[in-house]
Amino acid sequence: MMLLGAIDWHSFFFFVFALLAAGFALGVVFTSNIVHMAFYLTLSLGATAGLFFLAGAEFVGAMQFMIYVGGTLVLLIFGVMLTAQSRFVHMKTSAGEWVLAAAVGSTLLVLLLHAAISNKSWTTGREHRDTLTIADAQHVTALGQSLSGVRPDSLEEPSPAARRGMSGYLLPFEIASIHLLVVLIGASYLARAKKRVSSSKS
């Protein structure tokens, strides 16, 4: 019998979130209702955010919520709503394609699972987890600093070779900014007002 005291709550919540994420992801796959899919996806990504929190990447988790769930998915839901005519809501895939997809998907899954559990270093947990302090999780400042080009965690890196390989992320940051700008312009161009097609082609 399990003792509540012996439960590793970290693991417990991990499993909760993991099941949520995976389950809802599979739900997205298997449902044919677009609206359901959108909803399930939202929940799945929310669970993923929880996984991020559990892994110690609070900032990323927060960002996941804010940007991904609150931005991207909302956008996606907008799209769903805009195009959710009655006949488009349920669109079934044929059985043959399911079979093929299942075959391919299961192959891939097996492959990835095999890769996931085959590495010894990945399957052993961290020792002395209990000794970890909150201070170790002050990643936000470090993230911000590294986005400005400074890698504060390089000071703690023992091996000099690895220290040299640690670079700032200022350039990617800039690239991402420009990228977003371009996307913004592109998207607004694509979404400009156009003549609507009167007849449907279904």
Added chain:
Amino acid sequence: MDLLPVLLGCAVLLPLASFWVILLVGPRMGKAGEHAAHLATAAIVGAAVLSYVSLFIWLNLPKVEHGHDAAATTADATASAKHDDHDSPGEAHEHAAEQTPLATSGNYWTLGQFGRLNISISYYIDSLTLVMFCMVTLIASCIHLYAMGYMHDELHEITDHEVTLRNGSTLRRPGRYFRFFQYLSLFCFSMLGLVLAGNIAMVFVFWELVGICSYFLIGFYIERKSASNAANKAFIVNRVGDFGMIIGLMALWGALGTFSFGDIDANHDHEFSADERGLFSLVRDPANGYALRETDSMVVQGATRAGGEQGARAIAILAEHDGDLHAARVQIESEFPDLRAGYWLLIVAGLGIFCGCVGKSAQFPLHVWLPDAMEGPTPVSALVHSATMVAAGVYLVGRFFPVFCGEVLLIIAIVGCITLFLAATIALTANDIKRVLAYSTISQLGYMMLALGLGGWIAGLMHLITHAFFKSLLFLCSGSVIHAVHTNDMRKMGGLLRKMPVTGITMLIGCLAIAGVGVPFVIGFSGYYSKDMILEQAYSFSQANPQAWTAVFFVMAGGGAAITAFYMFRMWYMTFVGTPRDAHAYDHAHESPAIMCGPLVVLAVFAISVAWDTSLAGYGLIPLAFLVYQGGRRGWFKRSATAHGHNAHGHDDHAHDDHGHGTHGQDDHGHAAHGHESHGHASPGHVAHDIFPALSWQSIVAVLVLALIGGRLLQEVLPESHLSLRNLLAQSQPAGTQHADVIASGKWTDAKWPNEHASHVPQIVIPVTLLATGTWLVGIGLATAMYALRLLNPEDVRRQFSAVYTFLVNKWWFDELYDWCFVRPTHAISAFMSGIDRNWIDWLIDSAASCTRWFATFWEKLADQTIVDGIANGVAAWTHAVGLSLRRVQTGRLRQYVMFIVIGTVAIFVLISFFWSTSLARG
């Protein structure tokens, strides 16, 4: 002496310059090119002046003591008028030393050197050269002036009635006045160059040049088939002779290694080394007494190339003497006296050169071109085909005399003998006035060749000069007659003496000259002297050689003289005497304009007196006498402005002599039909009237008397002047023929050629002179009886000898013979060859072409269409098929694409997972 090459060179080049100028700007020189004639005439007169100046210089050169010449200068001034310049036989045979004749030779320009052979432009000037220059330029000047009048028609557009075009109309063409003088100038240049030439190669070049000028001139009326055929015939027949000449040239080069006539001091060391010696001194070595003898190298060459044991022995002898040619030759000749090694080369060289002369001088068998050459205008006939070009052959024989050995001389004599007889007989029956003269020319050339062949060097060349004058005179007179009556046919003439007195009288003078008329032992026309010399030499030759055949030459020559006299006077009587046979022609006949009559008179003067002993310088007085006499009569010196009314108004002092120069008759000349030649009307005569006063027989006599007197006087003034023709020629007598008793002999014949001196002994002179007198008496008498007095009917004679007549009228059927022997076979061969070409070769080529075409088509089908196109099309089709099949991959279905991506990715992952161990992952 140094001036002579320059002067004579300039005399040669002046006509050339005239030719070039007329060639380049001819049509633009004056109206229709009339100044071209003036330029040409000026050039040739300039050349004449230079020639006479050169003669003058020559005459004043210090003379080398020739034995008999020194005697002659003092002796013959007072000698009898007979042409004997040896007072007595005893003096003549002083056996003075032979000497090379006084000559100068040198190089103008060396063109190239081939081993020992030097090809150069060189000159050889001796008295023969100068005499030829003076004769050619004088006659050419006269003829240029004559032609200015004769060719006047060419200044306008011409309707040539002898040419029918393909559409049936007669030809109308623009005149070619300037072109005539262009060709005349070129001809004069060529002839003078030939005479001046110092080496046989240069002679050959100019030989061909005169040939082509003759071609141009004969074919002047080129649209006429007869004229162009005649031009072709002349050139081709000449070419046949030139073929032999080239062989002769080759033999000379092979034998003697040089072309040059005289010794040329090329390196100016005043010595003649072996390389510098010319032909004459090589074959007639001074050391050998100038007797003709092969050179050492010829003998050795000939011996070593003989086959069999003689050749081998000769080679051995040469090796023994270690290259000493002379010693080797001596030994070879002593061991093989019958070998006659090297002599063949001499014979070949001589015969080769003579071959060229046969062609050029229209000897048998190459005489057929000269009668046809009468298709050219009459000035051409006068200049080219009587006086100069045909004389070039005789000149060359005379020039080359030292190199001819006995056999060659014999052949020359035989050919000349046959020719003179052949042509004389044909002339008996000719009805065309120019044909008579043409055959007469051939006959007289035969005489010259005969003379030269029998050793009469001076005789032959003197006949050349005298013949030039009287033959050109005769031709010009005939041209004048043709110009007047517009026909060549003597059967349409008659009684023209009243209408054309100047022409008639001068032609009579010419006929007398050619017949050799003269008072025996006293005086005679020029032909008398030269013909007598020939007969004497022939007689002397037959005396010197006891064989019977040697008399043939003399008999033929004598007979020929009689025939000559006969046919010449037949011609004269038929033309000028009796009732006119064609009233229309007679009515329109008129005397020629003065520009045509002037030269007639000048030439008549020379025809009479050129062979006289009187000084030739007297003839410098002729133009002076003309002008003075006529000027006095016409009042030129009275400074009156009255028009020299000549002929149009006919009121002069000698109006009765002035046979209208056609002005009154000219307007009546509305002839549609012209005779054989285009000729000029009186228009230039009007221009020339101011220069050449009206001529009459009184003028001629007056001028002649003045010339005689003047000459005689000059003779007294300049006793050393050597100015008679014979003396001048004698100065160039080749070494080896001057004093020796026998001037030539052969190795295969026993005949001996006696020295010319031997023919001047009274035992020979007297009988021959009487015989010659007899010949012209008989000839002229018979002609008079038949044609003037009509005592004998020519028709009867013709009927009696009809077979002979037919034979002669058909010119001994030579043309037909040549046609059968050469022309038809050539045509047959060429037809055969062209048949081969057309049928076989063309068939071959055509079938090759069609084979190629078939193969190309087949190959194209096989290779190109099937294989290449197949491959290309196949590849394209395959690509297309692949593309079509690949196209099906593009379904356009998005999910399928994604699926493919996924499958691909998964596949990659699967593959990697087999090869990538997880231990590589960063731990």
Added chain:
Amino acid sequence: MNPLTQPVTVSHYLIVGAILFVAGVVCMATKRNALGVLMGIELVLNGANINFIAFGSSYLRERNLGLDGQLMALFVIVLAAAEAAVALAIALNFYNNHATIDVDHADDLRG
């Protein structure tokens, strides 16, 4: 052993990530709705993010990617957002032009 008592390791995260990834891939390959395909794309990216985070977590391993992992995940999020915007614009354009959101009807580019 009881999984709840064991500490969570990287492989757990990886498994989850794998599942999400595979789900997303299948979604991309099978959904007829264009927006469904987009959702699949989001799932794929999330699966990858989970991997990044897992490797960069100091809780799970001692030697980890650290900031790199998180930063990469961050960038992925950003780019996913951008890409989702553009993709949505395309899909809506497609919907506007063809009056259908079915990707099977987007076969004008078929060969």
